[in-house]
Amino acid sequence: xxxxxxxxxxxxxxxxxxxxxxxxxxxxxxxxxxxxxxxxxxxxxxxxxxxxxxxxxxxxxxxxxxxxxxxxxxxxxxxxxxxxxxxxxxxxxxxxxxxxxxxxxxxxxxxxxxxxxxxxxxxxxxxxxxxxxxxxxxxx
Amino acid sequence: xxxxxxxxxxxxxxxxxxxxxxxxxxxxxxxxxxxxxxxxxxxxxxxxxxxxxxxxxxxxxxxxxxxxxxxxxxxxxxxxxxxxxxxxxxxxxxxxxxxxxxxxxxxxxxxxxxxxxxxxxxxxxxxxxxxxxxxxxxxx
Amino acid sequence: xxxxxxxxxxxxxxxxxxxxxxxxxxxxxxxxxxxxxxxxxxxxxxxxxxxxxxxxxxxxxxxxxxxxxxxxxxxxxxxxxxxxxxxxxxxxxxxxxxxxxxxxxxxxxxxxxxxxxxxxxxxxxxxxxxxxxxxxxxxx
Amino acid sequence: xxxxxxxxxxxxxxxxxxxxxxxxxxxxxxxxxxxxxxxxxxxxxxxxxxxxxxxxxxxxxxxxxxxxxxxxxxxxxxxxxxxxxxxxxxxxxxxxxxxxxxxxxxxxxxxxxxxxxxxxxxxxxxxxxxxxxxxxxxxx
Numbered sequence: 001x002x003x004x005x006x007x008x009x010x011x012x013x014x015x016x017x018x019x020x021x022x023x024x025x026x027x028x029x030x031x032x033x034x035x036x037x038x039x040x041x042x043x044x045x046x047x048x049x050x051x052x053x054x055x056x057x058x059x060x061x062x063x064x065x066x067x068x069x070x071x072x073x074x075x076x077x078x079x080x081x082x083x084x085x086x087x088x089x090x091x092x093x094x095x096x097x098x099x100x101x102x103x104x105x106x107x108x109x110x111x112x113x114x115x116x117x118x119x120x121x122x123x124x125x126x127x128x129x130x131x132x133x134x135x136x137x138x139x140x
Numbered sequence: 141x142x143x144x145x146x147x148x149x150x151x152x153x154x155x156x157x158x159x160x161x162x163x164x165x166x167x168x169x170x171x172x173x174x175x176x177x178x179x180x181x182x183x184x185x186x187x188x189x190x191x192x193x194x195x196x197x198x199x200x201x202x203x204x205x206x207x208x209x210x211x212x213x214x215x216x217x218x219x220x221x222x223x224x225x226x227x228x229x230x231x232x233x234x235x236x237x238x239x240x241x242x243x244x245x246x247x248x249x250x251x252x253x254x255x256x257x258x259x260x261x262x263x264x265x266x267x268x269x270x271x272x273x274x275x276x277x278x279x280x
Numbered sequence: 281x282x283x284x285x286x287x288x289x290x291x292x293x294x295x296x297x298x299x300x301x302x303x304x305x306x307x308x309x310x311x312x313x314x315x316x317x318x319x320x321x322x323x324x325x326x327x328x329x330x331x332x333x334x335x336x337x338x339x340x341x342x343x344x345x346x347x348x349x350x351x352x353x354x355x356x357x358x359x360x361x362x363x364x365x366x367x368x369x370x371x372x373x374x375x376x377x378x379x380x381x382x383x384x385x386x387x388x389x390x391x392x393x394x395x396x397x398x399x400x401x402x403x404x405x406x407x408x409x410x411x412x413x414x415x416x417x418x419x420x
Numbered sequence: 421x422x423x424x425x426x427x428x429x430x431x432x433x434x435x436x437x438x439x440x441x442x443x444x445x446x447x448x449x450x451x452x453x454x455x456x457x458x459x460x461x462x463x464x465x466x467x468x469x470x471x472x473x474x475x476x477x478x479x480x481x482x483x484x485x486x487x488x489x490x491x492x493x494x495x496x497x498x499x500x501x502x503x504x505x506x507x508x509x510x511x512x513x514x515x516x517x518x519x520x521x522x523x524x525x526x527x528x529x530x531x532x533x534x535x536x537x538x539x540x541x542x543x544x545x546x547x548x549x550x551x552x553x554x555x556x557x558x559x560x
Contacts, residue, residue, distance in 0.1 A: 016313060016316065016317055017316050017441060017447075018313040018447055018449060020441050021438065021441065022191075022437070022441070022442065022443075022445075022495055023194070023199050023201065025201070025442075027437075028172065028201070028205055029169045032168065032169035033169050036169075036296065036297050036298055037294075037296055037297075040356070051162075051356065059163050061165070063209050063210075064208055065169075065207050069204070069205075070203075074331075075330070076330075076331065157301060157302070158301065158307055158453040158456055160301050160302035161297060161300050162301070162302065162303075162304045162355055167298055173436060176436065176437050177436055177437075190437070190495070190496075191495055191496065215471055216470075216471065302471075308452065308481070308482040308485055309449045309453050309485075312449035313449050331442075339443050342448040343489045344486075344488055345448055346486035346487070347484070348483065349483050349484070349485075
């Protein structure tokens with residue numbers, strides 16, 4: 001995340017019964033959980049293992065999250081969640097999302113999140129720590 | 141919601157163990173659930189009974205949701221969620237939120253949601269239906 | 281569900297960050313959501329489309345649910361959830377579950393649920409309604 | 421938890437919109453989250469601060485959980501969750517639950533959970549550690 005590159009990831013999920021609400025559609029807060037699934041795939045592609053980072057003492061909390069809902073996702077719908085990171089020169093992860101319904105390729109929602117990098121003690125890092133960079137390099 | 145008035149509501153919740161994640165803080169998507177608790181209190185103050193509206197065939201889906209996270213909420217934290225509706229002349233509910241930690245009055249997060257009014261068949265309403273208005277009036 | 285046959289289904293899921301808690305493991309209530317994913321796959325194999333049944337006015341609520349936790353599931357763990365229905369002669373679905381960790385085939389949890397069939401008005405059915413049976417037959 | 425006493429606790433919650441499903445009732449897995457809220461109140465009464473215990477390196481995972489559902493809880497229902505611990509002479513917390521609907525005192529569900537005490541490294545403790553006992557004593 002010294003320079004966060006533009007990386008793309010895609011995951012697919014099926015809407016769970018547990019995710020529906022009494023309106024008969026997927027409850028809106030779950031879209032952020034789905035974004036998270038796609039973001040983790042993105043981080044994996046960048047060579048970042050979240051759990052390992054946490055063991056070293058680094059956390060990546062979300063500081064901004066937003067979603068625009070266009071069409072409802074329903075129970076058992078197969079969804080494709082696309083995530084693309086924005087290029088930045090600071091230790092900050094900006095990701096844009098699109099959620100599509102698989103069967104008709106309709107766009108259901110778009111969204112954005114921003115994650116920062118901080119230590120377990122709450123210190124926000126503007127540059128990626130050396131040991132973390134080494135991990136990133138090690139992946140190839 | 142013919143003219144949505146500026147109404148204010150406040151609820152308090154205690155962060156549940158189920159709402160924490162392995163970072164040791166409340167998972168970010170739950171803030172939208174908490175916003176929802178405050179929004180429902182706001183609607184109650186407006187005289188709107190969501191379940192009754194749904195029985196009549198009217199839904200109020202969220203079409204926009206966003207949250208800025210400033211400080212982490214943690215397990216067992218007592219939180220105050222404040223919701224204030226924005227005045228509008230259309231059948232659209234715009235609500236602004238603030239989440240405070242009770243013990244030290246620190247602001248943890250701010251947010252915004254927009255709900256629309258639609259029929260079960262998916263027709264978006266720009267004006268509030270007559271029968272719905274009657275319900276609103278009946279409350280006093 | 282006139283005579284509920286013994287059917288077997290298997291699904292795999294990956295533990296989501298949202299599903300972890302501050303103990304650093306998957307929160308115990310989510311196992312019931314995972315059981316549900318496997319049960320829905322089982323129902324699909326039986327030719328039962330839950331959403332369609334609900335449109336006809338039939339609900340299948342859970343009346344019993346239990347889980348024994350042996351080993352913790354953790355973030356990003358790939359899990360296999362196996363579900364097997366018990367043969368019964370009444371309109372009652374009894375399902376037994378096993379959750380395995382994919383990488384080492386360790387058994388993490390076992391569980392059981394019982395679902396009944398009822399109308400939207402709350403009437404519990406002991407026999408499967410004719411129109412429902414027709415749906416089941418239609419699948420082949 | 422050297423000798424776990426019989427303690428009683430009661431909490432009340434209001435069913436959240438987020439907790440409903442497309443059947444129009446509270447999704448069954450959430451009852452375990454509500455049990456957890458009542459159990460935490462019970463632990464507080466015993467003088468046990470979960471977060472502090474976790475800082476010392478002790479975890480209290482659930483190893484058994486079950487629920488019998490009698491009547492559906494619905495959106496906005498006010499519920500009372502009663503928890504009572506079973507007397508035991510080992511470091512094991514057995515809790516029995518009852519969920520009531522406030523307005524008509526109807527019993528909606530009953531349940532049971534068993535928690536064990538273990539170290540962060542996964543060692544199951546049969547006796548409560550000395551430093552933990554001291555905390556318990558300190559409460560008066």
